[in-house]
Amino acid sequence: MNELEIAVAPMYRLCKKARAERVSEAAAKELAKALEDIGVKIAKEALDYAMYAGRKTIKAEDIEIATRKVTGKLFFDYY
């Protein structure tokens, strides 16, 4: 079994924010898993940026640029 770092309970609240009325338990788990995968991907990119800048510490600015890279800038323009 994969153990998830991101808790499942808050996923229901994210879906409520998106105006969903009902969310299956499997869907909530799937969302937690998806966000965990995306989070690790963003962290990997952020680490690349930090190291490129001569740092070993990931800073907020590294996360910001890594997020844009992983999700595509268009997502944020649209969102």
Place this chain on the structure above:
Amino acid sequence: MNELEIAVAPMYRLCKKARAERVSEAAAKELAKALEDIGVKIAKEALDYAMYAGRKTIKAEDIEIATRKVTGKLFFDYY
């Protein structure tokens, strides 16, 4: 203040999974915020798919296709 649904503590563990040695607190918060935004975006897309399929309940399959749409299929091919 924006209240985040996703906890900050697990963000450090996601960064460890990405082989990061050190992560600033601001970076961990930024990652939680980014994943929350992405999560709501995925949930909105998933709700669209559920409604298109004549359901009010978001299922795991809706989350799967919504995740591919939001992140771009290329991300998963690459990852």
